[in-house]
Each structure stands twice: as C-alpha cells, then as structure tokens.
Amino acid sequence: MRSWVTLLCALIVVVTVPGLAGHASAQASDLRFPQKVEAGTAFSVSTTGSGSATLYIIGPGDTIRRVVHLGESISFGPDDLHNAGHYVAFLVSGSSTQNAQFEVTASHQAATLSFLAKPSRLPVNLPNGVSGVAYVFDIFRNLILQPQQISFELSDSSGRAQIRSATSRDGVAWVKMNSAAKAGPAQFQAEVASVRNKRVIQQVPGDPCSIRMTAHGLGQKDKARVALETEPVRDCNGNPVPDGTIVTFTETYQGGQSMVDVPLKRGVAKTELPSHNGAVISVASGVVMGNEIRWSGGL
Amino acid sequence: MTPTSVARKTLLAAVPLLAALFLSAAGQPTVHVAPMDSVGPRPVEQQTRSSIVRDYLQAWQSMGTALGENRPDLLDASFVGLAKDKLADTIREQRSLGIASSYRDQSHDLQVVFYSPEGLSIQLLDTVEYDVEVRDHGKTVGTQHVRTRYVAVLTPTESRWKVRVFQSGS
Amino acid sequence: MTGSRLLGIILIIATVVLVVMGTIHPNQSGAMIADSRARLIGSASSPQDAVNNLMQQIGRRTWEAAYASLANKGEFTETEFVRDLNGNYGSLRSYANLDGFDSQPLRASGDEAQVRARMRWASVVGIFEDSRDLRVVRNGSQWEVAWPIVREAKVPPQVIPVNYLRWDVVYRGAEDDWGAQDVEAPHVRIIAMHPVDRGGGVVILGEVLNEDVVPAFVTVKASLLGSNGSTLATEDSFDKISHILLPKQVSPFRIDFRNVRLSQVDSVRIQPSANLVAASADPVIGIEGQKLTPLPDSSLTGSLVNQSGQVVNVAHVIGTFYDNKGQIVWVADQYPSRALLPQTPVPFTISLPADVSNKVGSYRVVASTYSSSRFQ
Incomplete structure (x- = not known):
C-alpha cells in the first residue's frame, strides 16, 4: 500500500509540473557549445557516439533543425546564427537527448545608427534645447552592448559647430545641445566609427522684440481711416520674425474700440482702422507689447 | 498505524504541496521592479512607471503565444520595428520546419536604465527565468530552464509602449 | 327617443361644429411653421394677421406668394427679397430654416400699424434671431406688410x-x-485660466497662445479633480474657441461643466493639444466699432470688415471680457448670419449675462472665418 501511494504522488507531481521533467533531462548535458559566439562567425561543436541524430537550436532570433552524424563535429557557417540572443540546443538520438545553452553576441563593428534628434523645430538660443539619442547596431541589426564612442555635431547655417562626444552604455548614448543664435536649418550628425546619421533641425526666430509701428492718415483717399504699419519685426537676436506671425493692432477711443489681427508679410504688418481723434493705438504680438500712439489726425 | 491511515495522511500532507506546485506552474511570473527614481536623463513619469512594466510583461505573453502557435500576427499588439521583424522571421522559420517553441516566463527582475530626454524611448534590463519547450510536429523534443538577461527598448505608440529592440545576452 | 340616444346626437353635432370652427379659425402660432398642413389665415383683416401670414409663407419658403403679398414690392425685386431672408454666398442663412416667430404690435392707427416680428432661424451652429419692425398698411379691407428690405x-x-x-x-x-x-507639433501655451461657479455648474474661462512659428489646430480639454484626486468631469471647449491659431495668435476658450459645483473642485487639469495644419494667413478681418451696450440689453456690438478680396461664407466672433484687474470674467460668441464681402462691414452682437455686464472693464474680440473652399 505504501509503495502504491508513493507512486501515485510521484505520478501526480510529474504530470502536474511538466517543467520538472524538462529540468531533469536538461541536467543530463553532454553537448559542448561555446558559451559565447559572435554573430556572423563560423564555429563548430564536437559530438560523441555514433549514428545519426537531430540537432535543434532554438531562440527568439533563429531556429535551426539539422540531421547530424554523432562522432563528427557540427559546423556552423557565418550565415547560420546572426541574431544576438540566448539559444537552447537539443541533440536528439533515439530516446536520448543532450542539451546545451549558449549566447550569440552582437558583432563589435557598428554598422547602423538609429538617431533620434528632437525637436525638429525650436527657437534660437535655447540652452540644452536639442537632444540627440543614438542606438548602435551591428550589420545584423543587433544592438551592440559593448561601449562605443559616439560623436555628435550640431552645425548651424553659418557653419559654426558644437561637438560633443558620448560613450554608449547598453547600446545607447545621448547628448543635449544648445540651439544657435542664428535662425535657419542646422545639421545634427551622430557618428560612430565611420557610420554617420544626419538630421536637420529648424532653428526658428524667438518672440518679437521691441515692435514699433507708425500711423498716418490716408489723406484724400479716405479721411475716415488711419493707416498703421510696423517696422520690420525681429527677435531679440536680430532674426527676422517669420511671415504669417500675427500682430494685433488695437485702437481705443471714447466709448469704443477697434482691433485687427494682421499677419506679417515681407517682415511687416500693415492695416487700416477707423480714424478717431484722440484714440490710443497699440500694437502687440502674442504676449509682447509694442509702442503706443495717440492719434490726433482723426475725424 | 495502519497502512490505510498512513496513505491518507500522506495524501493530506501532499495536497498543499501539490496545489502550490500547480499554482506556481500555471500562474503569473514573479516580478521585481527596481526603483525608477534615479533613471535618467528624463525622470520617469508615474503613469509611465506602471505602464512600461505592464506593457513589457504583456509583450512576453504575446511572444510566448506567438512562438507557441506560430502566429506572427499576435506580435502586433506588443512589438514594433526591429523586434517584431526578427520574431516574425523566427516564427516563419519555425513554421516551415514544423517546429513550435513555448516560452513560459517564471520571474522577471526589471531595471529601467535609460529614458530618453524627449520621452521617445525607454530601455530596460530584465534578468529573466523561463522554461522553453520545443515540439517538432507536435512531439516534444525537450524543455530547458533558462536564466539570462534581456535588453529591451520600448517606444510609445498611440495606446501603449511597444518593444522595438528585444535582445538577450550580456 | 331615449335620453342616451339624444345625448349621442348632441355629441356628434358638437364634434362637427368644432371641426368646422377649427378649420376656419386655426391657431396662428409660430410653432406651426414646421407643419406643412398648417393653413394660412383666410384674409389679412388685421395688421397682425398680415404679419403672421407673411411669416408662415417665409417659413414654408413660398417666396412668390410672400413677395406678392407685400405692400412695397415695387421697391425691390423678388430676388432681393429672397436674398435678404435667405442670404447669399453660402452664408449661415443659406442653410437655415425659420424655426418660429413672435409678432408684437408696437402701435396702430386706422390705416397703418407697426408690428415687431422676431424670427428664430435654426442653423447648423444653433438658433439665431432676426428682428424686424414691420410697417403694415391698409389696402381696402386687407392689411399688407411693407417689408424693410436690407439690400x-x-x-x-x-x-x-x-x-x-x-x-x-x-x-x-x-x-x-x-x-x-x-x-514637430506646434507649441501652444495656456496664458490665462479662471474657473467660475455659474448656473449650478462650473465654467472654465481662459486664453491660449500659439507661441510657435507655424499654424496650429488647437483644442483645450479640462478635467475637474476632487479632493481625493479623482476626476469629477472632463469636457472640452467645443466651439467656444478659435481652433486655428496662426503664429503668436491668442484665442479665448470657455469650457462648461454642468452638474458640478466649484466647491467640489480641488484642482483643474487643463490639457491644450495642438496639431500642425495647412492654413492661410488670409483673410484679415478688422473688428471695428466695438461698443459695450449696458443693461438691460447688455451686449458687445461692432462690425466685421473683411480686409481681403475673398468672400467669407461664415464668420465666428468670440469676445473675452475682463474685469478692471484684468481677470477674465466671461467668454461669449456669435456667428453673424451674413457672409463677409470684401471691404463690407457686417454687424455682430455678442450677448452678455446681466450679472457679468456690470463687471466688465475691458474686452478683446477675435474672429475666425470659414470659406467654402477651405477651413480657416
């Protein structure tokens, strides 16, 4: 009776937890794979015994099944295993199975860079405004985890360049850089060994600085209206503010108000408003205020 | 003590042990996540902390099912780009050979090591233990227990983080 | 003949009499316009009957009959009459239907009367009102409306x-x-935000700035959070915002929450979002002659002047009202019903709640425009 109960328990344990059966067989390993293999390199594995067997190599990156002759070495060419990762191997001959595990590592030679440059557009003169992140891959698109020296270069439209160097860690390196004072497209480049990747960053003018406008009557053309025009609008670094930027003219007079949002065209904003003697006319763009005029030429 | 009472006591004692073993085999993997307070260069947002772990663990489930059933379409929910391409290639190889592999992750020890300044990629290291079972035309070839380290890079999509780089080894 | 039989005959006769009376003298309320079977009053024997008849015809778009009934049809063509009511150039009026009307006698003499007609037009952006003071003149035994044409x-x-x-x-x-x-998506920024308790709900008032150099399609979403951090409600600004903002342009926004009291709210989470869109810098719209009208008709009036050469089908005017400290106290809007022709002023009126009207120290108005060929 006691032996029957013991057998039953053992059976239940084995049926319920199939992994344990696997563990038991996995420990009986005679297959000798190298612990690490570089992706894309040839290598061979020796076997013992005689007769034929089936070799399985399984990993998330590659799957191989091959009939081999025991007692001979098994050769792998450069194209057989090129995805880095952890692999398990089974050598099945009749009822016996030999197990092994090994790693395929990335090649040390960088072949491609995934370069994330952000933002693609930012105002001039912004400290640490540009970020660059580079992931380094080998020719088989494996992430190279060994440290690599990566050079980052941001050059503005006048050719002035900022250069930073960073060492990759676990396959990634990053930098932050300042945007230039001069507006225009900037080239942002990451380079490792002789592999380069380039992005374009648009450095755009900042907020308008000291907006100034003038007002004049339209004379005989229309005495009831006043013409308003700004001087060319620039940011605080002297860059012309892009056309299309909205400039708001507001005219306040006794008991009323007129206003208009005008886009800059060819660097200036101009419009006409009803003419009111004693009206105060102001100009602004976004949250930046310009000058004020007290109009005394109205009706 | 009669043989019958011994048998009864043995069975009673074995029940909790069997239940624990059964639950451990069929249940969720144990997960340990290292604190993310010192991850840089961008601080990890509270919402990202939970979603990144959830989405990464979901990716393991998706991968396990996809490789077990040889269905590359199951990768779409959790993988993108390079990682998806490589896993899909493996599934195609498996399918052409009549092989299927089952991945059952048992434990994850997760550490977020890099969150890019613009928030467009997050990298984590995972010391993972799993069982991989291989079947050839439905017949079990064998099962091995694996302990290794995975490097994963996840990138945000409209609804979730997806794994873009998924590579084991040190 | 038994008593019950007599009662039955009386009931049948009474029913027939009531049906005949109802047919001859139908109820002439503005609410009947949608009913195509509603009948006109047989004759315009009073000024109000004449106005009601005309309104019914306008509601049914029987333009020829409406025009024929006018006393002053010699002063304008039928086309001009139709355009006055039905708009032109794809304006809001072109797609509106008369939803109802009220008529109110203002004064009357033996041969002439004045009646105020308030027409309520249903359009895609809601109801707009058109009020006309109509002169009604006697012509023999009939009364006829002299239509105040707006050419x-x-x-x-x-x-x-x-x-x-x-x-x-x-x-x-x-x-x-x-x-x-x-x-890169445009960068926008909330530059003002002020929650107020109003009408049993919460209203979020604010302003958003496009601080980028490219146009943005902007929406603003707000969530009201309770003291335990839970979300009480989430809404967006819908059309109480100028969605397309050119570089450095500012738009007000208003987000209405019903059934949430300000006392329940611990904090407000505002989420502006901006997408890069193709846009045009034209047309430029001047907002001239802005004037606050005090109580009881508290409103901001003015006129829109299209400074470009392109016709604007529909315009949207949004006013931001500040108190003397510069705090936003209200945001309101209006869609003028007529198209904006080049260099031609079109009036607008933004109504203000009476309690807000007293607090207004200054205001700012923006106009956005929609043309059939594009979205601006």
Missing part, C-alpha cells in the same frame, strides 16, 4: 492685391522608420 451691399469692381501666404505640411508618412524625423 446686400454691392462691392464695387476693383482689384485688391493680396500677398497670399499659406502653410502646407508634408508629413513623413506611415512607414515605420525609427528615428526618422517628422514635423
């Missing part, structure tokens, strides 16, 4: 030079290429 302004033939400026956007496409750049 469409005629734009003199001219050439208006426009340096046309627009932005087009080329996106990188759907192909997944990690690290490849895409056009």
Whole structure:
C-alpha cells in the first residue's frame, strides 16, 4: 500500500509540473557549445557516439533543425546564427537527448545608427534645447552592448559647430545641445566609427522684440481711416520674425474700440482702422507689447 | 498505524504541496521592479512607471503565444520595428520546419536604465527565468530552464509602449 | 327617443361644429411653421394677421406668394427679397430654416400699424434671431406688410492685391522608420485660466497662445479633480474657441461643466493639444466699432470688415471680457448670419449675462472665418 501511494504522488507531481521533467533531462548535458559566439562567425561543436541524430537550436532570433552524424563535429557557417540572443540546443538520438545553452553576441563593428534628434523645430538660443539619442547596431541589426564612442555635431547655417562626444552604455548614448543664435536649418550628425546619421533641425526666430509701428492718415483717399504699419519685426537676436506671425493692432477711443489681427508679410504688418481723434493705438504680438500712439489726425 | 491511515495522511500532507506546485506552474511570473527614481536623463513619469512594466510583461505573453502557435500576427499588439521583424522571421522559420517553441516566463527582475530626454524611448534590463519547450510536429523534443538577461527598448505608440529592440545576452 | 340616444346626437353635432370652427379659425402660432398642413389665415383683416401670414409663407419658403403679398414690392425685386431672408454666398442663412416667430404690435392707427416680428432661424451652429419692425398698411379691407428690405451691399469692381501666404505640411508618412524625423507639433501655451461657479455648474474661462512659428489646430480639454484626486468631469471647449491659431495668435476658450459645483473642485487639469495644419494667413478681418451696450440689453456690438478680396461664407466672433484687474470674467460668441464681402462691414452682437455686464472693464474680440473652399 505504501509503495502504491508513493507512486501515485510521484505520478501526480510529474504530470502536474511538466517543467520538472524538462529540468531533469536538461541536467543530463553532454553537448559542448561555446558559451559565447559572435554573430556572423563560423564555429563548430564536437559530438560523441555514433549514428545519426537531430540537432535543434532554438531562440527568439533563429531556429535551426539539422540531421547530424554523432562522432563528427557540427559546423556552423557565418550565415547560420546572426541574431544576438540566448539559444537552447537539443541533440536528439533515439530516446536520448543532450542539451546545451549558449549566447550569440552582437558583432563589435557598428554598422547602423538609429538617431533620434528632437525637436525638429525650436527657437534660437535655447540652452540644452536639442537632444540627440543614438542606438548602435551591428550589420545584423543587433544592438551592440559593448561601449562605443559616439560623436555628435550640431552645425548651424553659418557653419559654426558644437561637438560633443558620448560613450554608449547598453547600446545607447545621448547628448543635449544648445540651439544657435542664428535662425535657419542646422545639421545634427551622430557618428560612430565611420557610420554617420544626419538630421536637420529648424532653428526658428524667438518672440518679437521691441515692435514699433507708425500711423498716418490716408489723406484724400479716405479721411475716415488711419493707416498703421510696423517696422520690420525681429527677435531679440536680430532674426527676422517669420511671415504669417500675427500682430494685433488695437485702437481705443471714447466709448469704443477697434482691433485687427494682421499677419506679417515681407517682415511687416500693415492695416487700416477707423480714424478717431484722440484714440490710443497699440500694437502687440502674442504676449509682447509694442509702442503706443495717440492719434490726433482723426475725424 | 495502519497502512490505510498512513496513505491518507500522506495524501493530506501532499495536497498543499501539490496545489502550490500547480499554482506556481500555471500562474503569473514573479516580478521585481527596481526603483525608477534615479533613471535618467528624463525622470520617469508615474503613469509611465506602471505602464512600461505592464506593457513589457504583456509583450512576453504575446511572444510566448506567438512562438507557441506560430502566429506572427499576435506580435502586433506588443512589438514594433526591429523586434517584431526578427520574431516574425523566427516564427516563419519555425513554421516551415514544423517546429513550435513555448516560452513560459517564471520571474522577471526589471531595471529601467535609460529614458530618453524627449520621452521617445525607454530601455530596460530584465534578468529573466523561463522554461522553453520545443515540439517538432507536435512531439516534444525537450524543455530547458533558462536564466539570462534581456535588453529591451520600448517606444510609445498611440495606446501603449511597444518593444522595438528585444535582445538577450550580456 | 331615449335620453342616451339624444345625448349621442348632441355629441356628434358638437364634434362637427368644432371641426368646422377649427378649420376656419386655426391657431396662428409660430410653432406651426414646421407643419406643412398648417393653413394660412383666410384674409389679412388685421395688421397682425398680415404679419403672421407673411411669416408662415417665409417659413414654408413660398417666396412668390410672400413677395406678392407685400405692400412695397415695387421697391425691390423678388430676388432681393429672397436674398435678404435667405442670404447669399453660402452664408449661415443659406442653410437655415425659420424655426418660429413672435409678432408684437408696437402701435396702430386706422390705416397703418407697426408690428415687431422676431424670427428664430435654426442653423447648423444653433438658433439665431432676426428682428424686424414691420410697417403694415391698409389696402381696402386687407392689411399688407411693407417689408424693410436690407439690400446686400454691392462691392464695387476693383482689384485688391493680396500677398497670399499659406502653410502646407508634408508629413513623413506611415512607414515605420525609427528615428526618422517628422514635423514637430506646434507649441501652444495656456496664458490665462479662471474657473467660475455659474448656473449650478462650473465654467472654465481662459486664453491660449500659439507661441510657435507655424499654424496650429488647437483644442483645450479640462478635467475637474476632487479632493481625493479623482476626476469629477472632463469636457472640452467645443466651439467656444478659435481652433486655428496662426503664429503668436491668442484665442479665448470657455469650457462648461454642468452638474458640478466649484466647491467640489480641488484642482483643474487643463490639457491644450495642438496639431500642425495647412492654413492661410488670409483673410484679415478688422473688428471695428466695438461698443459695450449696458443693461438691460447688455451686449458687445461692432462690425466685421473683411480686409481681403475673398468672400467669407461664415464668420465666428468670440469676445473675452475682463474685469478692471484684468481677470477674465466671461467668454461669449456669435456667428453673424451674413457672409463677409470684401471691404463690407457686417454687424455682430455678442450677448452678455446681466450679472457679468456690470463687471466688465475691458474686452478683446477675435474672429475666425470659414470659406467654402477651405477651413480657416
């Protein structure tokens, strides 16, 4: 009776937890794979015994099944295993199975860079405004985890360049850089060994600085209206503010108000408003205020 | 003590042990996540902390099912780009050979090591233990227990983080 | 003949009499306009009957009959009459239906009377009102309406030079290429925000600025959070915002929450979102002659002047009202019902709640425009 109960328990344990059966067989390993293999390199594995067997190599990156002759070495060419990762191997001959595990590592030679440059557009003169992140891959698109020296270069439209160097860690390196004072497209480049990747960053003018406008009557053309025009609008670094930027003219007079949002065209904003003697006319763009005029030429 | 009472006591004692073993085999993997307070260069947002772990663990489930059933379409929910391409290639190889592999992750020890300044990629290291079972035309070839380290890079999509780089080894 | 039989005959006769009376003298309320079987009053034997008849005809769009019934039809053509009511150039009126009307006698004499007609037009952006003071004159035994025609302004033939400026956007496409750049979404910023308790709900008032150099399609979403951090409600600004903002342009926004009291709210989470869109810098709209009208008709009035040469089908005017400290106290809007022709003023009126009217120290108005050929 006691032996029957013991057998039953053992059976239940084995049926319920199939992994344990696997563990038991996995420990009986005679297959000798190298612990690490570089992706894309040839290598061979020796076997013992005689007769034929089936070799399985399984990993998330590659799957191989091959009939081999025991007692001979098994050769792998450069194209057989090129995805880095952890692999398990089974050598099945009749009822016996030999197990092994090994790693395929990335090649040390960088072949491609995934370069994330952000933002693609930012105002001039912004400290640490540009970020660059580079992931380094080998020719088989494996992430190279060994440290690599990566050079980052941001050059503005006048050719002035900022250069930073960073060492990759676990396959990634990053930098932050300042945007230039001069507006225009900037080239942002990451380079490792002789592999380069380039992005374009648009450095755009900042907020308008000291907006100034003038007002004049339209004379005989229309005495009831006043013409308003700004001087060319620039940011605080002297860059012309892009056309299309909205400039708001507001005219306040006794008991009323007129206003208009005008886009800059060819660097200036101009419009006409009803003419009111004693009206105060102001100009602004976004949250930046310009000058004020007290109009005394109205009706 | 009669043989019958011994048998009864043995069975009673074995029940909790069997239940624990059964639950451990069929249940969720144990997960340990290292604190993310010192991850840089961008601080990890509270919402990202939970979603990144959830989405990464979901990716393991998706991968396990996809490789077990040889269905590359199951990768779409959790993988993108390079990682998806490589896993899909493996599934195609498996399918052409009549092989299927089952991945059952048992434990994850997760550490977020890099969150890019613009928030467009997050990298984590995972010391993972799993069982991989291989079947050839439905017949079990064998099962091995694996302990290794995975490097994963996840990138945000409209609804979730997806794994873009998924590579084991040190 | 038994008593019950007699009662039955009386009931049948009474029913027939009531049906005949109802047919001859139907109820002439504005609410009947939608009913195509509603009948006109047989004769316009009073000024109000004449006005009601005309309103019914306008509601049914029987323009010929309506025009024929007018006392002053010699002063304008039927086309001008139709355009006055039905608009032109794809304006809001072109797609509106008369939803109802009220008529109110103002004064009357033996041969002439004045009646105020308030027409309520249903349009895609809601109801707008058109109020006309109608002179009604006796013609024999009948009364006829002299229609106060509002003629469409005629734009003199001219050439208006426009340096046309627009932005087009080329996106990188759907192909997944990690690290490849895409056009950056515009950067927008909330520059003012003020929650107020109003009418049993909460209203979030604020202003948003496009601080970028490209146009943005902007929406503002707000969530009210309770003391335990839970979300009480989430709403967005819907049409109480100018969605397309050109570089450095500012728009007010208003977000209405019903059934949430300000006392329940611990904090407000505002989420502006902006997408890069193709847009045009034209037309430029002047907002002239803005004037606050005090109680009891508290409102802001003014006129929109299209400074460009292109017709604007529909305009949207949004006013931001500040107190003397510069705090936003209200945001309100209006869609003028007529198209904006070049250089032609079109009036607008933004109504203000009576309690807000007393607090207003200054105001700011923005106008956005919609043209059939594009969205601006």
